[in-house]
Amino acid sequence: MCLAVPGRIVSIRGEDPLIRSARVDFGGAVKEINLAYVPEAGVDDYVLVHVGFAMTVIDELEARRIYAELCRAAGIEPDPVHAEVLA
Amino acid sequence: MIRKDYRRKLDVKNGRVELAHGSGGRAMAQLITELFHPALDNEWLREGEDQATFEVHGGRMVMTTDAYVIAPLFFPGGDIGSLAVHGTINDIAMAGARPLHLAASFILEEGFALKDLKRIAESMAAAAREAGVAVITGDTKVVERGKADGVFISTTGIGMVPPGIELSVARIRPGDRLIVSGFLGDHGVAVMSKRHDLAFETAILSDSASLHGLVAVMVEASGDDLHAMRDPTRGGLAATLNEWAQAAALGVRIREEAIPIRPGVAAACELLGLDPLYVANEGKLIAAVAPESADGLVAAMREHPLGRDAVIIGEAVADEHRFVQMTTEFGGDRIVDWLAGEQLPRIC
Amino acid sequence: MAEYRDGRLARALARRIALEARAPDGYHFMEFCGGHTHAISRYGLEDLLPQSVRLIHGPGCPVCVLPIGRIDTAIRLAERPEVTLCSYGDLMRVPASDGASLLKAKAAGSDIRMVYSSLDALSIARREPQRQVVFFAIGFETTTPATALAIRIAARERLENFSVFCNHVLTPSAIQNILESPDIRELGRVRIDGFIGPAHVSAVIGSEPYAFFAQEFAKPVVIAGFEPLDVMQAVVMLVRQINEGRHEVENQYGRAVRTEGNERAKADVAAIFELRKSFEWRGLGVVPYSALRIKRPYAAFDAERRFGLEYVPARDNPGCQCGAVLRGLKHPTDCKLFGTVCTPENPMGSCMVSSEGACAAHWTYKRFRDCERPTVTSLPA
Numbered sequence: 120m121c122l123a124v125p126g127r128i129v130s131i132r133g134e135d136p137l138i139r140s141a142r143v144d145f146g147g148a149v150k151e152i153n154l155a156y157v158p159e160a161g162v163d164d165y166v167l168v169h170v171g172f173a174m175t176v177i178d179e180l181e182a183r184r185i186y187a188e189l190c191r192a193a194g195i196e197p198d199p200v201h202a203e204v205l206a
Numbered sequence: 207m208i209r210k211d212y213r214r215k216l217d218v219k220n221g222r223v224e225l226a227h228g229s230g231g232r233a234m235a236q237l238i239t240e241l242f243h244p245a246l247d248n249e250w251l252r253e254g255e256d257q258a259t260f261e262v263h264g265g266r267m268v269m270t271t272d273a274y275v276i277a278p279l280f281f282p283g284g285d286i287g288s289l290a291v292h293g294t295i296n297d298i299a300m301a302g303a304r305p306l307h308l309a310a311s312f313i314l315e316e317g318f319a320l321k322d323l324k325r326i327a328e329s330m331a332a333a334a335r336e337a338g339v340a341v342i343t344g345d346t347k348v349v350e351r352g353k354a355d356g357v358f359i360s361t362t363g364i365g366m367v368p369p370g371i372e373l374s375v376a377r378i379r380p381g382d383r384l385i386v387s388g389f390l391g392d393h394g395v396a397v398m399s400k401r402h403d404l405a406f407e408t409a410i411l412s413d414s415a416s417l418h419g420l421v422a423v424m425v426e427a428s429g430d431d432l433h434a435m436r437d438p439t440r441g442g443l444a445a446t447l448n449e450w451a452q453a454a455a456l457g458v459r460i461r462e463e464a465i466p467i468r469p470g471v472a473a474a475c476e477l478l479g480l481d482p483l484y485v486a487n488e489g490k491l492i493a494a495v496a497p498e499s500a501d502g503l504v505a506a507m508r509e510h511p512l513g514r515d516a517v518i519i520g521e522a523v524a525d526e527h528r529f530v531q532m533t534t535e536f537g538g539d540r541i542v543d544w545l546a547g548e549q550l551p552r553i554c
Numbered sequence: 555m556a557e558y559r560d561g562r563l564a565r566a567l568a569r570r571i572a573l574e575a576r577a578p579d580g581y582h583f584m585e586f587c588g589g590h591t592h593a594i595s596r597y598g599l600e601d602l603l604p605q606s607v608r609l610i611h612g613p614g615c616p617v618c619v620l621p622i623g624r625i626d627t628a629i630r631l632a633e634r635p636e637v638t639l640c641s642y643g644d645l646m647r648v649p650a651s652d653g654a655s656l657l658k659a660k661a662a663g664s665d666i667r668m669v670y671s672s673l674d675a676l677s678i679a680r681r682e683p684q685r686q687v688v689f690f691a692i693g694f695e696t697t698t699p700a701t702a703l704a705i706r707i708a709a710r711e712r713l714e715n716f717s718v719f720c721n722h723v724l725t726p727s728a729i730q731n732i733l734e735s736p737d738i739r740e741l742g743r744v745r746i747d748g749f750i751g752p753a754h755v756s757a758v759i760g761s762e763p764y765a766f767f768a769q770e771f772a773k774p775v776v777i778a779g780f781e782p783l784d785v786m787q788a789v790v791m792l793v794r795q796i797n798e799g800r801h802e803v804e805n806q807y808g809r810a811v812r813t814e815g816n817e818r819a820k821a822d823v824a825a826i827f828e829l830r831k832s833f834e835w836r837g838l839g840v841v842p843y844s845a846l847r848i849k850r851p852y853a854a855f856d857a858e859r860r861f862g863l864e865y866v867p868a869r870d871n872p873g874c875q876c877g878a879v880l881r882g883l884k885h886p887t888d889c890k891l892f893g894t895v896c897t898p899e900n901p902m903g904s905c906m907v908s909s910e911g912a913c914a915a916h917w918t919y920k921r922f923r924d925c926e927r928p929t930v931t932s933l934p935a
Contacts, residue, residue, distance in 0.1 A: 122479045122552060122553055122554055122589065123589075123696065123753070123754045123757070123780070124476050124477055126477075137703065137706060137707055137710070138707065142407070145473045145474075145476060145477050146469055146470070146472070146473035146476075147408060147409065147410070147468070147469050147470030147471075147472075147473040147474070148395075148399075148406050148407070148408050148470060148473040148474035148477050149406060149407040149408070150405075150406040150407070150477065153671075153673060153703065155703055155818075156699055156703075156816055156818050156819045156822075157816075158818070167754070167757060167810050168477075169553070169696055169697065169700070169754060170553050170642070170670065170671045170672065170693075170697060170700045171670055171671025171672070171673055171674070171700065172671070172699065172700050172703070174696065174699070174754065174757050174758060174816060174819065175757045175810050175811075175812075175816055177809050177810055178808065178809045178810070179809075181808045181809040182809035184808075185787075185806070185808055185809060186557055186558070188787075189563065189567070189783060189787050190563065192567060192570055192787065192790055193563055193566035193567045193569075193570055194566055194569075194570065195562075195563060195566050403667065403668055403669060403670065403674065404670055478670075479643075527922065529922045531922055534596070534597050534598050535559065535561055536559065536561045536564055536597040536598060536599070536602070536782055537561050537564065537565060537598070537601070537602065538597055538598015538599060538600075538601040538602060539598050539601060539922070540595065540596060540597075540598050540919040540920065541918065541919055541920070541921065541922050543898075543917075543918045543919075546898065546899040547647070550643035550644070550646055550647070550668065551643040551668070551670060552642070552643050552644045552908075552909070553642045553643070553644055553693070553697065554588045554589070554615060554616060554617060554644060554693070554697075554908070554910060
């Protein structure tokens with residue numbers, strides 16, 4: 120299930136952990152998103168958002184590693200940005 | 207000394223629409239002469255008649271009417287006033303016709319702010335002036351508070367079809383190339399961003415615009431090879447292609463990677479779970495043209511400000527099932543189905 | 555993220571899969587994530603995979619598995635003049651009994667409002683204290699935390715006019731129900747060789763809960779992201795597990811799924827909700843310990859208690875084959891109602907009800923495959 124969309128945290132407001140929120144940029148559309156479930160998230164982090172809540176911080180390094188593995192599996196050379204993660 | 211003919215001026219800054227403004231008496235006359243006429247000013251309105259009289263010069267005419275009930279009334283890139291002009295002019299233009307005159311009727315809600323009404327009237331006037339078409343007659347009614355969403359506008363337009371031009375879905379043939387005039391989904395996304403139940407920030411503006419100038423260029427460039435045109439408003443590109451497929455008893459094949467969509471529009475659609483192919487446009491058109499003229503038509507369109515991003519996205523094919531089929535960026539094939547109702551945002 | 559939609563890479567991966575998927579019997583993998591069903595159809599993934607690999611759509615769509623009776627209950631609730639019912643967009647058109655739906659009830663005058671988030675329902679409750687605002691909560695484990703947080707905030711603010719109609723369901727229970735069905739366990743009528751694990755449910759519950767299935771039923775599970783390349787990579791990983799005789803839980807979606815999932819979200823859900831003894835799933839029947847209800851300490855926010863709601867089960871059309879389709883026993887086109895009486899405009903059962911049901915996905919994206927290939931010929935002048 121479920122439409123979860125990745126977006127980048129632009130700014131954060133609120134101290135109260137329950138209602139701490141962020142303006143998240145989904146590539147040109149920016150929406151106010153609740154951060155209660157990702158207290159460790161900071162500005163410029165990518166989060167996965169579902170129904171107005173950030174549910175997890177996306178591990179960029181993991182993302183690049185997986186992509187590089189994918190390229191390897193397909194028999195294609197990953198570009199340098201991704202390849203360096205495999206090294 | 208008592209001043210004769212003294213009347214307090216309409217308080218546009220703080221005033222509101224009252225039932226008296228629609229009842230045909232002095233208040234209504236004042237609303238018309240102090241708010242509508244100054245904005246929409248033209249020789250017919252200055253005559254102050256209930257109808258407008260004009261000459262007709264032989265040939266085929268088109269007539270169209272549309273109601274505008276959009277909410278919110280003001281959105282990034284336009285408002286209900288400019289939309290009411292562009293939308294009706296475009297319906298005329300899709301027949302290849304030159305728009306001549308517009309008529310507009312307003313249904314106002316009691317309590318609607320006069321300064322908003324003025325803003326709408328001025329926006330309408332600006333759109334009409336830019337298009338070179340006047341609103342030559344109109345009507346105003348007021349309904350009780352709660353019976354209208356601020357304001358509803360209905361516009362009727364007439365136009366003249368140049369000789370030798372016949373644009374109709376019946377003329378579409380297998381092999382005809384399908385061309386869109388530019389980026390899709392802008393209007394729908396701009397309007398949705400202001401809906402209080404979905405609100406998000408976006409730089410996307412409505413593409414609301416009058417297309418008759420672009421159409422004139424297209425007719426000039428392709429003449430009889432131009433078979434059909436339509437503007438993909440409600441329901442987006444998908445609705446129009448399916449309507450054509452059904453009416454022409456043909457199939458459509460398009461390529462996803464050819465369809466121009468701005469990143470901001472794609473992002474908003476992802477966020478809400480919508481497919482940009484179904485999102486409304488108010489300043490775009492789709493044309494079906496004979497294959498040998500397609501490249502020339504695209505080149506001519508790109509010379510016009512409203513056609514800079516024109517591109518061929520696919521073609522009509524023989525298909526008894528009348529499917530609109532798309533090859534995805536991924537290389538697989540899928541149908542672009544005809545939705546029953548409006549797309550709703552989804553969570554899963 | 556666009557890199558995860560790269561067509562060239564996809565075709566290269568497809569070639570790799572074709573090379574490695576050599577087992578004479580082929581490979582049957584079930585996915586039960588609406589996001590996966592959607593991605594597979596929307597990107598035409600099945601066109602890229604070799605014939606030997608078959609993807610089966612399981613019950614991954616919470617809208618599809620919500621019984622009609624629960625929607626009937628929600629509509630009855632919304633008909634009360636003091637109630638404002640808030641719902642996700644997905645539910646608005648789902649047909650309930652007697653052709654009713656939330657959208658139709660709204661047209662008839664009930665105060666039903668579409669919301670993007672549970673927090674929007676809370677805002678409405680704060681802004682309109684004279685209304686009884688009820689949030690129609692549905693979803694698997696990805697969506698449950700959103701409801702939990704809304705209840706926590708409501709409790710803290712003592713928001714008296716807010717309550718939740720809870721219909722949250724659990725993924726592992728669905729998988730178990732399918733794997734234990736006689737067709738699979740004893741009769742061997744349906745082959746499921748492995749599972750593509752759900753993307754975002756796993757982001758919340760982690761990869762750990764699937765270990766039980768991998769061991770007990772000896773079937774590999776690969777958790778996959780929702781982008782098309784994620785799904786294809788997961789297929790590579792599953793094929794390799796089968797070839798090597800392994801049945802482990804692997805995580806392809808490492809960029810978003812950790813073994814332990816989201817501890818905070820899980821803790822909140824455990825604090826607010828408890829298991830129902832049983833719950834009816836549309837298409838699957840009654841499944842034990844598969845759904846959640848609100849715990850007693852938060853009873854004040856339970857709409858079922860506040861309004862004394864009664865559940866009246868409603869039947870699906872007798873010709874409906876959704877149960878079989880959900881278990882992978884039948885393909886949508888095997889159902890007599892498919893495309894005749896049952897279409898997305900007029901869905902008869904759970905598989906057609908939302909764009910992610912197997913039947914809806916097939917109808918919306920793929921039904922051209924069921925017809926002859928169209929040929930390009932000229933029409934008579």
